[in-house]
Amino acid sequence: MSLKKASLINANSTWQEVTLAGEIYEPSTSLLFNTGEWRVNKPITDWNKCTQCLLCVPYCPDSSIPVKDGKRLEFDYFHCKGCGICAAVCPVNAITMIKED
């Protein structure tokens, strides 16, 4: 029987359980998908250098730099694909890319 809730469908679901044509019946389901595991290089923030200018935030193509009360938080490593754009645009070199473990 086909499961309709995206959070119930995973890489172990059988063909009977996945939805017809892969249809998705709810919004924001990409949040459930770990694109972080595609990462080769990982961005690390030096919080002593970071000025909270927030330039990295709009540049991030994966919306993986959360902001709260006008300040950026730690990277969302579940979704960050490690493209390195944040490190390239940071005006104070507060972000460095290191090899993923």
Added chain:
Amino acid sequence: MAKKDKMSGNEAVANAMRQIEPDVMAAFPITPSTEIPQYFSKFIADGIVGTEFVAVESEHSAMSACMGASAAGARAVTATSSAGLAYMFEMLYVVASSSLPVVMAVVNRALSAPININNDHSDSMGARDTGWIQIYAETNQEVYDNYIQAFYIAEACRLPVMVCQDGFITSHGVSNIELLEDSEVKDFVGEYMPDEYLLKSENPLAVGPFGVSSYYMEIKRKQAQAMKDSMPVIEEAAEKYAALSGRKYSFFEEYKMDDAEVALLIIGSSAGTAKASVDLLRSEGKKVGLIKLRVFRPFPRESLAKAMCKVKAVAIMDKAESFSNSGGPMFSEARNSLYDLPNKPYAINYIYGLGGRDITVEHFCEIYKDLFVIYDSNDPGDVYRYMGVRDSRFK
């Protein structure tokens, strides 16, 4: 109360369409299917139907517009032929794989090159693995009947359907036809009410998502199941339609097969000519029969094999080359279906009728004669043959 009339196959489709009144038609003209959108847009212009006609710039766009309309929740239709169908190819897969019940009238025409506007089945046979149900017609009446049943099947199975007819032969040939009442057709197809659709604002839906390798194969397997599961629905549609019209349909029709010793397997309008040769040979006491395949997708593997096993030699007729070095598309599949059976008939292939090449009663009589040679000699000879082609070796 049925109404008798006379019309071409294209008119029959346009009239069925008028009776069904789909929400959207997106189409681009191409011979010999052009008349379908032409007649139908007159019904729209005259205010007879409220269908939205999308005049697109190509067939790729026609199928794309049908996809969008269907995903949004509309009943969407189109019509095409030959190069037009080929141009839709990418979208044929997308529509079928998205489980959208689009209904398309295909008026079969040869593919280029050389350029040719006449009938053969190379266009729809080329699209046989796109995931569409394919129903073929012998007569104008069957075109009309198949077209109406297609909506019932498509929407119950959530699969798109091609309703195929032979270009110029049925599409432009005028013959007597019995139309159902408009209200009977409307009741038969019902109102299209999908469970989920893009315009259902209370429930966001994503159609055609990205399917990574950990999901793609399960989704494809489910699609293959939908095609399997369409078989009882096709039967059910035929039964309900028979109750309404008195005309019975199935996956294939058996013509004088009960005591037949040899038979033909054929698709489309040429079955009519072949039946005339069956009658002629029967009058001479020869036990010949014919199977006319109506539904090519899903392929009725088991029942068709059983029917072919009634005879000792069967000629499988392909109005399309597949350049495979092992025969046409119907030959490959029909012969394959016989493999597991203990008492299988000899099965040989004839490629015929390409680009509108005539096939006559005499040609079919010759094929039956060939089959009796196999019957008597127990030697199938070359199984991949042509009928109606000029050949220096046989001059």
